[in-house]
Amino acid sequence: AGAAGATPTARAEYAASAAAAIAEAKSDLRATRESREADLAAICRIPSVSAGAANAADVRAAGQWFVQALHAAGLRNAALHETSLHPVVTASDASAGAGAPTLLLYGHFDVQPGDPFELWTSPPFSAEVRNGTMYARGVSDNKGQILAAVHAAGAMLRAAEALDERPPVNIKVFIEGAEEIGSPGVDEFVRAHAEELAADAVLSTDGTQPPDGGAFMLGLRGLCSLQVDAFGASLDLHSGVYGGVVANPLHAVAYALASLRDPATNEITVPGFYDGVPEPTAEEVADWAASAPDEEAILADIGLPPGHYGGERGRTWAERNWNRPTLEVVGMHGGFQGEGMKTVLPREAHAKVAMRMVPGQDSERVRRLVGDAILEAAGRFAGVDTRVSYPEGGADAYVMPKDCPLNRAAARTLRETYGSEPGWVRWGATVPVTSLFREVLGVYTTTVGFGLDEDKWHSPDEALELERFSMAAGAYLGIYHNFRAVHDEGAGGAAPRDEL
Amino acid sequence: AGAAGATPTARAEYAASAAAAIAEAKSDLRATRESREADLAAICRIPSVSAGAANAADVRAAGQWFVQALHAAGLRNAALHETSLHPVVTASDASAGAGAPTLLLYGHFDVQPGDPFELWTSPPFSAEVRNGTMYARGVSDNKGQILAAVHAAGAMLRAAEALDERPPVNIKVFIEGAEEIGSPGVDEFVRAHAEELAADAVLSTDGTQPPDGGAFMLGLRGLCSLQVDAFGASLDLHSGVYGGVVANPLHAVAYALASLRDPATNEITVPGFYDGVPEPTAEEVADWAASAPDEEAILADIGLPPGHYGGERGRTWAERNWNRPTLEVVGMHGGFQGEGMKTVLPREAHAKVAMRMVPGQDSERVRRLVGDAILEAAGRFAGVDTRVSYPEGGADAYVMPKDCPLNRAAARTLRETYGSEPGWVRWGATVPVTSLFREVLGVYTTTVGFGLDEDKWHSPDEALELERFSMAAGAYLGIYHNFRAVHDEGAGGAAPRDEL
Structure with missing residues (x-):
């Protein structure tokens, strides 16, 4: 839907109502903040560890919890589906209509194991809040982030209803329960439900941002x-x-x-x-030089001395981690x-x-x-x-263009959120679902997560600042609206180059 | 004592009484066979596993059991001594007098762990007898063998008493409780008690023989x-x-x-x-060629195909295992x-x-x-x-001459036992106590054990044929008498070359 941009009429209709809808939805998010934080604590208390069989029932319970949360957000057909291992959850809302683009939200409700338990300040599944930060296994990776996107979708749908308008985008949701163990069963499910999951773009919530600015992962290693x-x-x-x-x-x-x-x-x-293996283009070299993280800071974080060199001779950090x-x-x-x-x-x-x-x-x-x-x-x-x-599993490398519509929409939102230009980076790791969606659904996945490096994913005292949880919901709402705006602009050609 | 051989008087005295003493002691061994087999079952039922701390009390109990057994055999001063880890047991009998040589018996009462328990036909510490063979962890390595030597010493002492003669040799005993874990604490104990342990030779019972002939380990690797x-x-x-x-x-x-x-x-x-690293002498090459075990049979036993070659190129099996x-x-x-x-x-x-x-x-x-x-x-x-x-422990390589007195005495006994010439071999493994005794006591250790390769040392269903247990006691008795005979012959020069 909508690849060629909206008709002038539809575009004008959306533009006229957007500001009011955004204001209404933001007000809704403010009003529901307390109950949304209670939601976050509730889902974080379910120890949905996907590794091993011991917590299989908890993984399922977390999936069922998300079915309820999606239903409460106003999404239709929220349902739990079996796969060969842990279940997945889907939902959708098509009330934006055929003239609006469709966004597929991706996240996961499974978590890494809580151990070593003795290194946690409060138990990993107690969801204790200290100084405005919630501590729990999975609070940032990925329960808090996908929940923020679901809350944003709920606010969007309620605002549309309150204003008697259509929402800016159609939403589909795919939340899996096995991401932390390499997504076994997901490949088969996505291939079997390709039509149901069809969308214009995938928005993955399973990522991080620098604390003071946005960044896009244009490539992942396989x-x-x-x-x-x-x-x-x-x-x-x-x-x-x-x-x-x-x-x-x-x-x-x-x-x-x-x-x-x-x-x-x-x-x-x-x-x-x-x-x-390609050498990077001049543009990539420049983008990476501008946005690659500080190698010395990374090394210090993991207990290695300045100058530690475990990499391929004659290559920059960005090349070694992202393109080699x-x-x-x-x-x-x-x-x-x-x-x-x-x-x-x-x-x-x-x-x-x-x-x-x-x-x-x-x-x-x-x-x-x-x-x-x-x-x-x-x-x-x-x-x-x-x-x-050769074990089953694995994934091909993933790479996407800078100027696909969802990148453009998200870049606009990150600019609004941080007041600065986002970086264009890559990541040395693998998220198998990105290459899977590219292959099966034919669309790119834009990852916009608001987790921070200091949120301690996979480590004791995993954390999410509640202020950031709220900020994320507002930002996801912005992305939905901007995706519609970029879609509508599509008829008039590409966005100005300086937006990319 | 006795390095220069006995006086003519003493030699004549011993020679006159030896045949009667041997006959008396052999009759004693036959008469006590049933109770000696009950002894063997009793010590095998004590799970004296030296690895780990779980069975430390059982190791001590096995040591105490041997104190009683040595006392019952008529040896004096049988006692348990503390070391830095498991205890050791010593005893002695000097009733042969200053004109007779002194033999130090060596063995160990600790055993390897019993697991994997499920692979045993009967539990490892049940000492079940099936078809004339006792099955128990340690029955061959080394409880049965050192016990046979103790029983032989008892028969020797009782025969001397019955005939109102002196026994042929003075006996000292050193039985340790940590051999299976590399003898920690033993080095220190032996150094501190060198005088108490002083002897003309050490007879170690911790070894094996081919089923149909004797063999001497003249060398051990460090x-x-x-x-x-x-x-x-x-x-x-x-x-x-x-x-x-x-x-x-x-x-x-x-x-x-x-x-x-x-x-x-x-x-x-x-x-x-x-x-x-020395090349073998012509004599060693000949001895090893005559006595090295069949490499293909060894490989078949451990599941390797004929022609398996994990060794140094251009070397014989004997060199690779014994002298490289x-x-x-x-x-x-x-x-x-x-x-x-x-x-x-x-x-x-x-x-x-x-x-x-x-x-x-x-x-x-x-x-x-x-x-x-x-x-x-x-x-x-x-x-x-x-x-x-570099961990503590380890040992230097050990090598001994063919013609030392205890080898000559034991060779004579093995010839009597098997009716064939013993082999002169080496062993690829290490028995730390041999180089320790050489260094501290200044004497060689002759290893004459009657265990068989098929006794499954360290494996499930460890076994000792009771007929062989009896044969061993008789053979140890023969070694005691032959050691005295060789000692007495010492005054008249070396034994004929064909005995070596």
Whole structure:
């Protein structure tokens, strides 16, 4: 709908009513602030940990809670759907009509585990408020953010009703329950419900902003991985009785992993690994130089000294984190791991390797290249049976243009919110749903989350300042209206370049 | 005592009485067989697992049980002594007098853990007898064997009393409670009680024989070890958010370990590692060729195919296992080790390396060489802080001459027992107490155990055939008498060469 912009009549109708609708909705958000914060505490008290099976019922309860919240916001058809693992929640409101664009909101109601519990100041599922900040696992990632967007949608719908107008946009909602474990089951669900989820753009609430300005993630790295399993004898052996006689799988795996990276340059040495990796354009170089975070501050946050250099030689921080593929051994084990010494010659050794791909790379091809290189290197140890397997899951790299309509609408809103130009950045991590939506729904996902780096996602004392929770609701409301405005302007051509 | 042989009078006295004493003692052993088997079941029912603290009281109870058993055997001063960890037991009988040699019996009353319990046919501490074989953790390693030697000593003392003669040898006993965990505390105890333990030779019962013939371990490899700890950031990091930016300790440790061994030759590549390693003499080559076990059978036992080759290129099995030092990574871990994939960039990685040294090598020097090589290699990864530490413990290699008196006495006994010439072999493993006794008491340890490879030491269904338990007692009795005979012959020069 609406790709070519609205008719002049529709555009004029919306423009005339927009200011009043925004004012009405903002007043609604102010009036409901207290109950909305109670909502936030309620959902944060459900320990919807998606990892493992122990909290499966809580994940479902959190999904059911969102069904109620969406219903209360005035969205229709709010429903819980089964997937192969945790359920997902959908809802929609089409009362803006066929002349208005449709926005698909994305978020997740599952959370990371609460442990280590002893490092929390208040229990992770108590949602305690201290000095205007709520502390809870998931309060920022992502319950508070998707809830702010739902509250904004509710305020938008109620304002339209109060003014007897149509809302600016049609809203669809997709909230999943397995994001923290790589979204198993989501791919299948989205493919099976592509028509129901069809929209002009996806607005993901699962992101962060700098405290004093907005930023857009125009690219995400993809992810692929592999598992190495190496076997020797049928049992652990005495390293004296058998040492010098029997091949040791740990040596083979260590050797294979060592062969993948050049310590002098930190380049991955697998032939073909970098095939297709693009050099950044001049515009990207400039955007990244303007918006890349301060490397020294990042290092200090994680206990590393200034000048720490674990990256590829001759590359900027932005390139290394955003536009260069990496390969990391994410786990390895074999033999005795306890305190002290046990003189065992282990029967097996295991390793896990994760690769982050960039646009231009074929993940499937890359992981086969790496797997073959591992098998070749480990195979030099006669007597060790080394196998490589490729787990399900992963995602292609994602990249989007700066000037797609939702970016333009969100940039306008972030400019209004922060009074400054947003940055155009990338992210080194992977959000599988973005490339999935691009592939299945044919649309880009714009991520506008209002979490902060200091909100401690995945760590003890995860936090969300309540003032920011309110600010986010107002900003999402602004994005809905600006998306309609950009859509209506679409008929008249692209937005002025200085808005991008 | 007695290094120069007995006086002609004493020699004649012993020779005259020996046959009667042996007959009397053998009759005693036959008569007490049932009660001795009940003894074996009783000690095997005490779960004296030395690893961990859970069974410390049981280890002590097993020691106290041996104090009683030694007392019942007629040995004097049987006592439990504290060490820094588990207790040790000593006893002695000097009634053979100053003209007779003194033998120090060595064994241990601690055992390996019983798990995995589900793989046992009967519980590991039930001492069930099936078809003439007793099944229990420790029944062969080493309770049954040291008990057989104690029973033999008892029969020897009772026979002397019955015949109103002196026994052929003075007996001292040292039974420890921590052998299975590397004998912590034993070094200190032996050094502090060197005078009390002084003897002409040590007879260790902690060994095995081929089912149809005897063999002597003339050499044992030494042991030294080191621990590698590598650190990056102060916390585990997201491999996407930080990959390409932060150095990964797992890569550094894998690289360092990989640098230690050449996969084409399986040689250790640390410069200086092989300094001082001797090539075998022609006599050793011949002895080993005659007595080395069947490599294919060993491989089949541990689930490896014929032709498996994990050893140093161009060396025989006997050389690789007995006379070449080895270096094995005995453990490594870091990052995520569970099922599936977690995209973590780990904050730390760890590895343990054990080296088996041969005579001619200085263990302390070797482990420093290896540690320095690890630090040098890991140090090529800028940003990883790698440390090497050297645990307490370990032992030098041990080697003894073929023709020492106890070997001659035991060879005579084994020839009587099996009707064949014993083999002269080595062992790839380490028994720290042998080099300790050599250093502190100045004597060699001859290991004559009657356990079999199929007795499943350290594994489920550990076993000892009761017929073999009886045979062992008779054989130990024979060794006591033959040691006296060899001692008495000492005055007349070395035994004929064909006895060696």
